Amino acid sequence: MNHHARFILGRIFFYAGACLFASFFVLPLLWLTVAPFNTLATLSLSLPEEFSLANFRRVFANTFAIRALVQNSVLQAGGAMVLVTITATLAAYALSRSSIKGTDVITYGLVLFSSVVTGTAAMVPIFLMIHGMGLIDTHVAVILVFTGGLLPAAIFIMRDFVDSIPRSYEESALVAGASPWRVFNDIALPIVRPGMMVIAVWAFVNVWGGFLIPFILLRSSGKMPAAVAIYSFYSEAGTPLVTLTAAYSLLYTLPVLLLYLFVNWKYGFRFFGGIKS
Amino acid sequence: MQRRSILSLPAGLLFLLPAGAFVFVFIILPFFWIAAVSFTNRTLTGRTALNPEFVGLANYRRLFDPDRFFNSGEFGASLILTGQFVFFSAILGQAILGLLLAWFFYNHRGWVQSTVQTLAIVAWIMPDVVVAFAWFAFLDRDDGTLNQILSAIGLGHPDWLLALPMVSIIMFNIWRGTAFSMLLFSSALGSIPPSHLETASVAGATGLQKLRDIILPLIRTHIITVLILITLWTFNTFTPFLLTGGGPAFQTEVVSIYTYRTAFQFFRFGMGGAVGMVMMIINLAFAIVYLGILRSQKAHA
Numbered sequence: 001m002n003h004h005a006r007f008i009l010g011r012i013f014f015y016a017g018a019c020l021f022a023s024f025f026v027l028p029l030l031w032l033t034v035a036p037f038n039t040l041a042t043l044s045l046s047l048p049e050e051f052s053l054a055n056f057r058r059v060f061a062n063t064f065a066i067r068a069l070v071q072n073s074v075l076q077a078g079g080a081m082v083l084v085t086i087t088a089t090l091a092a093y094a095l096s097r098s099s100i101k102g103t104d105v106i107t108y109g110l111v112l113f114s115s116v117v118t119g120t121a122a123m124v125p126i127f128l129m130i131h132g133m134g135l136i137d138t139h140v141a142v143i144l145v146f147t148g149g150l151l152p153a154a155i156f157i158m159r160d161f162v163d164s165i166p167r168s169y170e171e172s173a174l175v176a177g178a179s180p181w182r183v184f185n186d187i188a189l190p191i192v193r194p195g196m197m198v199i200a201v202w203a204f205v206n207v208w209g210g211f212l213i214p215f216i217l218l219r220s221s222g223k224m225p226a227a228v229a230i231y232s233f234y235s236e237a238g239t240p241l242v243t244l245t246a247a248y249s250l251l252y253t254l255p256v257l258l259l260y261l262f263v264n265w266k267y268g269f270r271f272f273g274g275i276k277s
Numbered sequence: 278m279q280r281r282s283i284l285s286l287p288a289g290l291l292f293l294l295p296a297g298a299f300v301f302v303f304i305i306l307p308f309f310w311i312a313a314v315s316f317t318n319r320t321l322t323g324r325t326a327l328n329p330e331f332v333g334l335a336n337y338r339r340l341f342d343p344d345r346f347f348n349s350g351e352f353g354a355s356l357i358l359t360g361q362f363v364f365f366s367a368i369l370g371q372a373i374l375g376l377l378l379a380w381f382f383y384n385h386r387g388w389v390q391s392t393v394q395t396l397a398i399v400a401w402i403m404p405d406v407v408v409a410f411a412w413f414a415f416l417d418r419d420d421g422t423l424n425q426i427l428s429a430i431g432l433g434h435p436d437w438l439l440a441l442p443m444v445s446i447i448m449f450n451i452w453r454g455t456a457f458s459m460l461l462f463s464s465a466l467g468s469i470p471p472s473h474l475e476t477a478s479v480a481g482a483t484g485l486q487k488l489r490d491i492i493l494p495l496i497r498t499h500i501i502t503v504l505i506l507i508t509l510w511t512f513n514t515f516t517p518f519l520l521t522g523g524g525p526a527f528q529t530e531v532v533s534i535y536t537y538r539t540a541f542q543f544f545r546f547g548m549g550g551a552v553g554m555v556m557m558i559i560n561l562a563f564a565i566v567y568l569g570i571l572r573s574q575k576a577h578a
Contacts, residue, residue, distance in 0.1 A: 017381055018389045025396035028415040028452060031422050032407070035414075044420035083299075091296035098289025099282035108568060110300060115564045117304050118513040120533035121556035124314060124540045124549040125307035148303020151296055170283045180288040209404030212515045216541055230406045231519060234413060242414075249407045260402055 036247040043242065055247035064221060065248055068229035072139070073252075076214065076225055077207040079143035084150050084203040085196050091151075092158035093184060093192075097170070107159055114152035119212050127216055137219040145217065146207045154199050161195035162188075198267060201259050208256060226252045308557065314550035321544035329547065336551035350527040352552065355535040359512060362447060362531050367511040370451035372503055375458025380488060383466045394459065401456035409519035412449050413438075438521060442529045446517040454510070458503050465499035466492065498574060505567045509560060532556055 035041035036055050038048030059065055095103040119126075126145055127136075135141040165188070173183050211227045218224055224232070230252065233245040284292065315336055319329035346353035378397070382390040400408065415422050416437040424434035437445045469492065477487050493500070515533045517523070523530035523538065530538070532552065540549025 014385065015389070018393055021378060021381070021393050022396055025393070025400050025452065027422055027426075028408075029400070029403075029411050031414045032411040042420055043414045043417040045422045045425060087296040087299060090292040094284060094289040094292035097282060098284035098292070099286050100289045100293070108572075110304075112564050112568055113300075113304050113308065115509060115567075116557050116560040117308050118556075118560065120513045120515050120536060121553045121560060122307040122311060123536060124546050124553050125310035126303070127540070128314065128319070128546060129302070129307065129310065144299070145303055148299045151299050152304065155296060167283060174283060180284050183283060184292075205402070209406075211405050211519065212537075216537075227404060227406045230410060234410050235519075235522070245410060246414075249410055253403055253407050256402060256404060257399070260398075 032246060032249060035243065036250045039243060041243050041246060055243045056251070058244050059248045059251060062244065065226075065229055065233075065244070067222065068224050069226040069248070069252060072223055073208060073225040073227070075139050076142045076146070077204045079139065080146040080150065080207045081200050081204040083143065083147040084154050085200045087147070088151055088154035088158045088199055089189075089192065089196055091155050092162050093188060095155070095159050096162040097167070097188075107156060110152040111156055114149070119149060123212065123216055126213075130217055136217060137223060139223060141217045142207075142214050142225075145213050146203075146210060149213075150203050150206055154203060157202075158192075158195055158199055162192055165191050194267065198263060201263050205256050205259055311550045311553050311557065314546055315554045317547045317550075319546040319550075321546065332547065336548050339548065340551055340555070350530065352535065354527065355530050355532050358443070358529065359531040361443065362450070362517070362529075363508055363511045366447040366450035367454070367507040368504060370447065371455045371458050371507050371511075372500070374451060374455045375460075375503070376462050376500075378455070378459045379462035379466050380492070382463070394456075394463075397456040397459055400452055401454065405516050406519055408449075408453060409516060412445075412452075412520055416445055439525055442521050442525060446520055446529050449520060450511060450514070450517070453516070454507060458507060461499055461503050462496065465496040469495050498570060501570055502567070505563055505570075509563045509567075512559065512563075513556070 031043070031045045034045065034047065037051050037053070038046075039052045039054045041048070041055075094100065095107055100106075130136055130141045130145065133141075135144075169187050169191075170183050173187050174180075178186070208225075209227060210225075211231065214225050214228050215231070218228070221232075226248070230245060230249055233241050233248070282289075314329075316331055316333060317329035318325050318332045318335070320326050340352045345351050347357070348354060378393070382393070414420075416424075418424060418434060418436040418439075421437070423437070428434045435441060473491055473495075474487055477491055482490070513533060514531075515537070517529055517531055518534050518537065521529040523534035533556075536549055536552045536556065539545055539552055
């Protein structure tokens with residue numbers, strides 16, 4: 001009997017603790033999941049009297065918000081994603097397969113430098129360099145700076161991936177007389193494609209959510225990505241914009257959650273969480 | 278073992294070139310550029326924008342001027358706030374809560390565990406501005422969810438962002454980043470052979486004794502890894518800016534926000550460069566310790 005009582009007490013303790021942890025993570029987001037569907041939402045948490053999509057219609061009618069989301073954010077995150085994925089794959093392949101000396105030192109040196117030269121510590125020289133190139137207030141500036149910042153971690157993850165692939169196919173192709181580019185393109189590339197997918201998703205999500213770089217490099221409202229648009233909505237304006245911002249935030253978050261689910265379903269969480277800049 | 282390399286030296290260098298160019302321009306060059314700028318009086322507009330003058334250590338002397346170093350809104354005060362922010366939100370908050378979560382659900386894998394874990398991960402992967410906006414609403418004095426709950430149980434309704442700004446960004450950062458520590462500690466606990474703990478149970482050890490005498494020593498390197506990484510990230514994060522803007526009255530002005538204000542609100546790039554330089558030196562110290570640990574781990578493996 002005593003044993004039985006202890007078991008029940010243990011169960012109660014477990015579920016109570018789990019509820020406590022769950023509410024800690026859920027409560028701050030609860031409002032954001034309800035407010036977008038309530039046309040009369042204030043900052044107060046309450047169920048809408050009627051479920052409505054009117055807030056989303058207002059978002060789609062707002063040209064500034066829509067351009068920021070479907071044009072600027074997509075362009076900047078997509079551009080950096082393509083550049084990071086291609087250059088990181090080439091570099092990781094070279095670090096893994098070439099006769100260059102000291103590739104380990106290069107790889108670790110990269111990671112060291114990138115954790116020292118962070119976006120916040122380096123905002124002054126990055127701004128001055130972009131200013132010097134005459135690229136202030138351009139999409140290209142945002143894409144280039146993000147690419148440079150994400151590359152070291154991308155190369156690091158990608159190199160791990162290439163290292164884990166057996167060399168025998170590439171070696172036999174080489175013996176058969178294929179050029180290095182053909183060996184890379186026809187044999188290695190199809191095998192490392194899952195790794196490239198992970199890098200692509202990771203880079204996209206990082207740029208999509210990035211705030212500081214576009215915030216300091218862009219000036220005209222027509223080029224702002226959604227991250228900066230949301231900040232300007234809630235920091236500069238008053239409550240009238242609350243419903244719009246809530247709906248907009250949800251739309252902006254959706255791709256991140258979907259990509260996470262996709263990577264989690266396809267490759268497991270490990271890749272996604274490996275390194276977060 | 279002599280291994281034939283698949284890529285020849287020239288081909289390898291060609292493959293490295295594009296990434297190398299990006300890394301050189303946007304990572305290595307800024308490191309040296311910032312050192313150079315920090316010795317000048319470079320500004321955005323005016324005479325010193327085009328022809329900045331060499332001012333030696335003037336920016337650093339101004340930054341570390343003992344007469345005002347610890348005054349509100351100055352560099353020393355900002356460093357102290359950053360220290361508090363890192364200590365309470367990362368080291369005490371994220372690491373301990375992450376360990377607690379990992380330990381709590383150890384041996385309790387199932388839908389309850391995966392639900393809580395997913396919720397923590399959602400808080401971690403959502404974009405900065407969205408979580409900042411959500412917390413902005415959550416902490417609102419009159420209508421926020423937190424105060425709705427607190428006043429319902431008779432605990433009053435403080436104006437979090439104005440009266441307790443540092444507490445607010447600390448809570449925010451714990452909530453935001455605990456998932457990383459939790460995931461790393463969970464996988465560390467998963468690698469402990471169950472037989473270790475069973476022997477201890479047979480010997481009559483309590484849960485806390487097992488945690489202290491068996492689990493913690495076995496996952497020591499994981500703990501150090503977590504502590505260094507979350508310290509580095511929290512030290513460099515700009516996200517508190519999205520919640521408080523560094524205010525009110527500089528009360529949450531951590532160094533990242535201090536750099537931003539110096540460089541982009543006052544446009545004193547020389548000075549901002551000096552702050553960035555100090556940040557990088559601190560980052561370097563952490564990174565070197567971390568790399569040392571990684572290498573010794575690899576040597577053991």
